[in-house]
Amino acid sequence: MIGVVLLFTAFTLLYVYLKWTFSYWDRKGFPSAGVNIPFGVLDSVWQKKQCYGRAIQDLYNSTKGPVVGMYLTLRPALLIRDAHLAHDMLVKNFASFHDRGVYVDEENDPMSAGIFQMEGAGWKNLRAKMTPSFTSGKLKAMFETSNSVGDKLLAHLRKELEQSGTKEVDMKSVMGTYAIDIIASTIFGLDVDSFADPQNEFIEISRRINRNTSKDIIRSIALVLYPAMEKFFVRIGWKQEGIEMMRKLTNRIVDLRENNNIVRKDMLQLLLQLRNQGNTSTDDSVWSAESAKHGVKSMSKDLIAGQLFVFYGAGHETTASGISFTLYELTQNPEALAKAQEDVLQAIEQHGGLTYDALSAMKYLDACVMETTRKYPALPILNRVCTQDFSVPDSNLVIKKGTPIVISLMGLHRDAEHFPDPLSYQPERFLEGNYNQAAYMGFGDGPRHCIGARMGKLNVKLALAKILSNFDLEVRKEKQEIEFALHGLTLLPKAGVPVRLSLKK
Ligand code: HEM
Numbered sequence: 039m040i041g042v043v044l045l046f047t048a049f050t051l052l053y054v055y056l057k058w059t060f061s062y063w064d065r066k067g068f069p070s071a072g073v074n075i076p077f078g079v080l081d082s083v084w085q086k087k088q089c090y091g092r093a094i095q096d097l098y099n100s101t102k103g104p105v106v107g108m109y110l111t112l113r114p115a116l117l118i119r120d121a122h123l124a125h126d127m128l129v130k131n132f133a134s135f136h137d138r139g140v141y142v143d144e145e146n147d148p149m150s151a152g153i154f155q156m157e158g159a160g161w162k163n164l165r166a167k168m169t170p171s172f173t174s175g176k177l178k179a180m181f182e183t184s185n186s187v188g189d190k191l192l193a194h195l196r197k198e199l200e201q202s203g204t205k206e207v208d209m210k211s212v213m214g215t216y217a218i219d220i221i222a223s224t225i226f227g228l229d230v231d232s233f234a235d236p237q238n239e240f241i242e243i244s245r246r247i248n249r250n251t252s253k254d255i256i257r258s259i260a261l262v263l264y265p266a267m268e269k270f271f272v273r274i275g276w277k278q279e280g281i282e283m284m285r286k287l288t289n290r291i292v293d294l295r296e297n298n299n300i301v302r303k304d305m306l307q308l309l310l311q312l313r314n315q316g317n318t319s320t321d322d323s324v325w326s327a328e329s330a331k332h333g334v335k336s337m338s339k340d341l342i343a344g345q346l347f348v349f350y351g352a353g354h355e356t357t358a359s360g361i362s363f364t365l366y367e368l369t370q371n372p373e374a375l376a377k378a379q380e381d382v383l384q385a386i387e388q389h390g391g392l393t394y395d396a397l398s399a400m401k402y403l404d405a406c407v408m409e410t411t412r413k414y415p416a417l418p419i420l421n422r423v424c425t426q427d428f429s430v431p432d433s434n435l436v437i438k439k440g441t442p443i444v445i446s447l448m449g450l451h452r453d454a455e456h457f458p459d460p461l462s463y464q465p466e467r468f469l470e471g472n473y474n475q476a477a478y479m480g481f482g483d484g485p486r487h488c489i490g491a492r493m494g495k496l497n498v499k500l501a502l503a504k505i506l507s508n509f510d511l512e513v514r515k516e517k518q519e520i521e522f523a524l525h526g527l528t529l530l531p532k533a534g535v536p537v538r539l540s541l542k543k
Pocket of ligand 1: 153154155165348349350352353354356357360411416417420421479480481482483484485486487488489490491493494495498
């Protein structure tokens with residue numbers, strides 16, 4: 039009998055708790071949608087029908103009004119549907135929305151304290167110190183390294199085509215390898231060729247980080263939606279193998295450089311300047327990181343590893359999908375393909391080769407990259423947490439401090455109101471400016487926009503220019519939209535991204 043009473047009480051309490059939780063937006067007077075207990079708007083993700091970004095896009099498409107309350111499982115969050123409101127929140131009202139609200143614990147877990155996760159004054163300070171590492175002067179100085187990775191990509195593709203002179207290539211896989219090597223060399227300073235040696239240490243680490251086991255899924259949900267739970271996992275010593283391997287690798291490289299006074303032109307070197315000198319040199323020709331005051335280190339090795347881990351996470355899939363989706367779209371749009379090819383060849387001729395300046399001069403290719411990041415935003419959502427109460431303009435609604443806000447880039451970028459005929463691939467939009475500028479956020483917006491945007495675009499353009507100037511791309515007979523994978527927070531293709539290449543005649 040007691041058992042029945044206890045069970046009944048437990049069910050009643052659970053029912054009351056769920057009803058209370060899932061009535062949050064009604065109680066606050068906000069319109070809401072997607073109230074599916076217990077997964078909320080993520081119900082279709084749980085049922086393996088949609089990925090995270092598409093589930094939020096569905097909510098964007100099926101609702102109206104500037105803001106819509108939703109539930110990310112048990113967490114109430116607010117979808118910002120209005121492009122101008124979203125833009126203002128990220129730019130003008132940054133003081134109320136400066137943090138992402140994801141897991142970070144600098145004191146006990148420095149690997150978590152990457153610039154992407156950091157909050158408040160700590161983030162502001164780090165961002166100011168890291169900004170000089172991403173100037174065009176620094177990128178130009180690193181160009182030789184990126185270019186040699188581009189040459190390895192070319193050598194690999196030529197070998198693939200060696201026998202028949204033409205082949206359908208899975209760009210998702212090839213560009214994944216290119217992006218890994220770009221990061222390994224320009225960020226970590228490793229001399230790798232993953233095309234020739236696909237079992238190297240960096241590739242192994244990357245494989246472990248990108249596994250999709252239930253353990254990994256639990257950790258990524260905790261990281262984004264339940265930071266306190268992630269803190270608990272870390273405290274009880276539940277380590278993530280890939281991250282731990284990356285921490286050890288970074289520590290090893292830092293020791294090697296510091297003990298042997300090795301100077302290389304890469305991101306790690308600039309972080310070593312920060313560690314040893316307190317800032318990054320603004321002189322693009324100075325790369326030495328010798329200690330100004332011996333023994334004083336302003337950044338621990340693990341904190342450096344945390345930054346490199348973020349650069350890896352933020353730069354890998356984004357670069358790979360930027361290139362593969364662009365190539366795929368060009369094969370479906372012969373006019374755009376011809377213009378892109380002409381743009382590349384002309385700039386190469388004008389600058390006497392595929393140099394940094396030649397790449398900068400490729401304006402049509404720039405527009406292609408913008409159009410790709412519009413139609414396929416690598417991060418399909420932007421998120422912030424409200425850091426001080428905020429009144430929604432022209433309403434009596436108040437967003438309370440602590441509320442997560444979500445902006446659906448897939449929703450905004452594929453909305454005909456902002457981008458006419460949104461599924462058609464038109465790089466010209468970005469040359470002619472005939473779109474709603476507030477609605478484009480492929481690299482984010484405001485003071486917290488992508489710090490690596492210039493580097494990302496450069497590496498995407500480099501691979502595109504190498505391919506367009508060395509191969510012919512076969513135009514697809516029938517247009518077909520890419521299907522997206524059901525897992526992950528980034529927008530990934532479900533199967534490969536097939537593109538047929540032929541050696542230029
Ligand atoms: C085509 C390539 C890339 C795309 C499309 C892209 C896109 C984005 C987006 C949408 C955000 C979120 C911005 C926001 O919340 O407002 C972001 C943030 C960030 N990205 Fe990128 N990214 C790319 C390449 C890179 C690369 C190569 C790096 C580093 C080497 C990088 C480093 C970062 C960092 C550190 C942040 C967080 C900035 C902060 O919180 O202060 N990204 N990126």
